Amino acid sequence: MARRSVQFWRVEQLNGDVLSRPFPARRVAEVLSHARDAGTDRHFTSADGTTLLAQAASLSPHPVLLLDRVRDTNLPSVGDALGRRKALPLAPGDHLLETTYFAFLKRNVIAVLTSGNGPRASRMGEYLGGMLGLEIGLVPVVREDIEDILARLEVSRFEFALPAERLSGKLMEGEWADVLDSASRLMTEGTFRISLSVGRSGKAEDKQRIRERIQQLIHLFRRAGSVEHFDYVVAEGKDSLTGDREVVDLLKERFISHIEVDPDVFNDPRRSTEEAIAILNKQAKDNEAFFARTLPDTKGSPDSGSVPDLVAGGMAAVRAALAAEAKADVKEARSPGDGIEAAGVGGAAGGKRGGAGHELVRG
Structure with a gap:
């Protein structure tokens, strides 16, 4: 058996604002599923060069997301029974995926099933910010005192x-x-x-x-x-x-559960996802009373409208497209004879077109 841990974090801020209503996790999962079905590139490269890839694994009873660290360099080798080394048998275009599992629970709690090589919990914040513009603040759930x-x-x-x-x-x-x-x-x-x-x-x-x-x-x-x-x-x-x-x-101050898992199960992508979902759902049920006693409740409904549809390249691509449109509008407004008034009109037009482009992204 192998040992893994389930960490518990809480989303306390969304785009800089205190989050008192439920985080729109179900909408995020649906967006990722639609992007996968449509063949939209979901890879995100963080500032330190780490490539991340997310996908939805389940919607009920809790949305569960997989976040992979994508590796195509410095790959490990395979050894046979005599220790002879050979390259991993990867087909052209294949990558090594190291996975962490995230379940979004009540009270904006996120249960995170970790492994030694999967992305840290904070990487989910980087991914959601880079791909969907959802800047979240994560804090660990701690013991009561x-x-x-x-x-x-x-x-x-x-x-x-x-x-x-x-x-x-x-x-x-x-x-x-x-x-x-x-x-x-x-x-x-x-x-x-x-x-x-x-x-x-x-x-x-x-x-x-x-x-x-x-x-x-x-x-x-x-x-x-x-x-x-x-x-x-x-x-x-x-x-x-x-x-x-x-x-x-x-x-010992953090609220972390240590569990034993079958390493053979977690070597199989399908079985590992099923087992991870079962573990996270059990952890949610077992610890619901603790969360109810120690964490504030969330009120209202999730703001699903704040979650845009995913586009290849994420929000960086959206911002670049809007900036290019705004630049083109300013250039057009500065035609000879228009003077200062024309520049003002160009600014208004740029705002209108930029807004339209943003709405298209949001679906």
Whole structure:
């Protein structure tokens, strides 16, 4: 048996606004299904060069999406019984797909079934933003009292450790990605451990500045989607309310379920999807009472109209087309003799045509 984890995240913002109504996940799933049936290219390349591809796997009882990391370089090899290496038997145009499964539940909770190589949860936000213009803010669902504890903690130490073979900048983002990438070049065996502390010497204002910086780094660390790959993650400090010393285990503060899966099942694309859907639906049912007790309810109906139809190239292609139209309108409005008034008319026409193009995209 192999071990996998189900992480729970919550959509708290949509395009920068606080999201109090249900996220339109069913509409997103339908859009992806229609795009697949129509043969529309659904690949999205993120800023760091990672190629992602999403598809809908189920609509009921919860919309379930698959997000693949698409690989066509640095591919692993196949070995026979004697260890002789040969290339993966991929047909021309085939790619290696590493999958993470997302189920969109009540209260804007997303259950994420992970594997060691699939995209992090934050990649779904990148994909929805790049392809559909849906900029979402994801926060981890945590155990009931951890936020209160961390808010009161005057941190003095933050420490984590993980096996050297797992060292990779892909586990984290920002400054932490640089640290782990550098560490991966230093060692390939053993355990990598890092500890940040305020220290005993120095002025009070200097120590406070260090505490604030460590708090920022803890915040970045907690928002990463791969914390379960670490062996040890703790924050230590004084509880400002009670004065007690507290050691907070950040591996246990997240609401993460660890499950055993049959690796043979997950090597079969059809069976793996069926098994993933069953796992996620069971997790939704088992933890519904916890979510109802600890998370705010959502009111109203999903804003399905905010989800456009998907076009090849995603929103980048849409924006480029609208920009080209606007540029052409301005050029047309600046014909000889029109002067300033003509430029103003051109601007209005550009707005009208751009709006029409956008409506076509939205379906």
